[in-house]
Structures are given as C-alpha cells and as structure tokens.
Amino acid sequence: MRAMQEPLMEIYARLFAHFGAQHWWPHSEGGAFEIVVGAILTQNTAWANVEKALANLARARLLTPTAMQRVAPTRLATSIRPSGYFNLKAKRLKAFTQFLFAEHRGSLARLLALATPDLRAALLGVYGIGPETADAIILYAAHQPIFVVDAYTRRIFARLGLARADAPYAELQALFMAHLPHDEKLFNEYHALIVALGKNLCRKTAPRCQACPLRGLCPADLSIPRKRVIMRPAIFQEFRSRI
DNA sequence: GCCCAGGTGGGTA
DNA sequence: TACCCACATGGG
Numbered sequence: 001m002r003a004m005q006e007p008l009m010e011i012y013a014r015l016f017a018h019f020g021a022q023h024w025w026p027h028s029e030g031g032a033f034e035i036v037v038g039a040i041l042t043q044n045t046a047w048a049n050v051e052k053a054l055a056n057l058a059r060a061r062l063l064t065p066t067a068m069q070r071v072a073p074t075r076l077a078t079s080i081r082p083s084g085y086f087n088l089k090a091k092r093l094k095a096f097t098q099f100l101f102a103e104h105r106g107s108l109a110r111l112l113a114l115a116t117p118d119l120r121a122a123l124l125g126v127y128g129i130g131p132e133t134a135d136a137i138i139l140y141a142a143h144q145p146i147f148v149v150d151a152y153t154r155r156i157f158a159r160l161g162l163a164r165a166d167a168p169y170a171e172l173q174a175l176f177m178a179h180l181p182h183d184e185k186l187f188n189e190y191h192a193l194i195v196a197l198g199k200n201l202c203r204k205t206a207p208r209c210q211a212c213p214l215r216g217l218c219p220a221d222l223s224i225p226r227k228r229v230i231m232r233p234a235i236f237q238e239f240r241s242r243i
Numbered sequence: 244g245c246c247c248a249g250g251t252g253g254g255t256a
Numbered sequence: 257t258a259c260c261c262a263c264a265t266g267g268g
Binding site for chain 2: 257258259260261262263265266267268
Binding site: 038039040042043044045046047048049050084085088092127128129130131132133136148150151152153191192194195198199203204205 | 246247248249250251252
C-alpha cells in the first residue's frame with residue numbers, strides 16, 4: 001500500500017481520478033476580461049446560464065472593457081438576462097469597468113499585474129466583488145495561486161468533518177492555503193473538482209454518496225447505515241489536531 | 244410546481 | 257457582530 005498522503009492531497013487525488021481534468025478557463029477565447037465577467041455573472045448562478053449571457057455579450061461585441069464601459073446599463077442588463085439578477089449584475093459589471101478606467105487606465109492587464117495582496121484589496125474595493133469573486137479573478141484571470149472557496153467547498157468539507165458548516169470564508173481558505181503547496185495549477189484544478197463533486201454528487205439534497213470517490217473518508221456518507229458510523233476516518237485524526 | 248445554482252451588499256436589532 | 261433579505265433566470 002502506498003504511503004498515505006496529506007488528507008487534502010488524498011481528497012484531490014481521488015477527485016481527479018474520478019472526474020479528470022476540468023479545464024477551467026485554460027486559454028479563454030475572450031481573454032482575461034471574459035473571465036472577470038464570468039466570475040461576476042456566476043455569483044449564485046448555474047454556469048449554464050452564465051454561458052448564455054456570455055454568448056449574448058460576445059454577439060453584441062460587449063466583451064471588452066471599453067465597450068462595456070460605454071454601453072447603456074439597460075442594454076447591458078438585457079444581454080445578461082439569462083444569468084439572473086441581471087439588473088444587479090449589470091450594475092456590478094459597470095462598477096468594475098468604471099474602476100478599471102478610473103484606477104488603471106482601462107487596462108485589465110495592468111490591474112492583474114499587481115501583487116496578490118494589492119490585487120485582492122483592489123478587487124474587494126469594487127462594488128459587487130466579494131471574497132469569492134475576487135479570488136476567482138486572482139486565480140483564473142491573473143493566474144496567481146490563491147484558493148477559491150465557494151458554497152460547495154463549505155458543504156463538502158463540513159460533511160467530511162474538516163470544517164464547520166458556518167466557517168467563515170477566510171477560515172476555509174486558510175485550511176487549504178496552509179496545507180497545500182501554493183501552486184496555481186493545483187488550486188485551479190482543485191476548486192474545479194470541488195465544483196464537479198458538489199454539483200454532481202455531494203448535492204445539498206439527496207447526495208449520491210454511493211457513487212462518491214470520497215466514500216470511506218466521509219463521516220456523513222449516507223450510504224452507510226447511521227448506527228454503523230463509528231468514528232472519523234483515521235487519516236483525518238492527526239490532521240484535525242493541526243487545523 | 245418546487246428546489247437549487249461557482250454571492251454580495253444593505254438593513255435592522 | 258449577527259442574522260435576514262433582495263436580487264432572477266433556467267434546468268432537473
């Protein structure tokens with residue numbers, strides 16, 4: 001039997017073996033700006049709806065900072081209607097381009113070249129950009145190693161017994177940042193795999209534990225009769241004492 | 244018809 | 257600080 005890896009790497013390895021590479025924004029047609037727009041549009045929204053909105057924006061030639069800065073808010077809202085919260089998100093996209101022109105001469109590249117702490121602080125100062133969106137931009141558009149936490153991450157790692165269900169964003173993020181190498185490619189793939197697991201198997205209701213690649217690691221495994229659940233998997237024991 | 248989705252900001256106690 | 261709520265479309 002091979003040597004046991006760190007729990008977080010063991011989980012990653014299992015997810016990757018099960019789902020394979022997710023190819024999140026590897027070279028994005030629309031470039032970094034499309035990634036930023038996608039990160040804002042996907043807030044509390046299924047990605048399939050975001051794709052429709054992005055297609056509308058591309059067709060309307062609105063996927064550039066300049067075009068988005070110039071377009072009327074109502075027209076922008078109409079384009080992104082399929083992504084939901086369209087009035088709100090139009091306002092957020094406008095706030096971002098406004099910020100880009102006011103602070104960085106309209107150059108996204110200039111913004112994304114900032115060091116991680118400065119970039120994050122700048123992004124968090126923009127209306128409509130919170131920690132998850134900021135980190136998604138830093139990781140997927142700026143290609144800087146920062147771990148993106150989302151609702152799936154919280155749910156999955158709470159079920160695994162490695163985080164509290166109400167753990168604040170920063171605490172969850174610190175869990176990963178403290179125990180994984182700061183590798184952009186790893187963080188990219190890990191987050192995408194968490195989304196794949198949360199969306200397909202570790203669902204909020206009716207999770208498919210039977211088919212889960214983390215079966216055997218998870219105390220919440222619903223495919224195990226309740227009275228048979230005895231204790232936390234051994235590989236988490238020592239790990240938990242350190243987190 | 245009902246639930247859920249890759250959150251965030253604003254208001255109230 | 258700690259909740260509670262608005263924001264909205266589309267797929268299962």
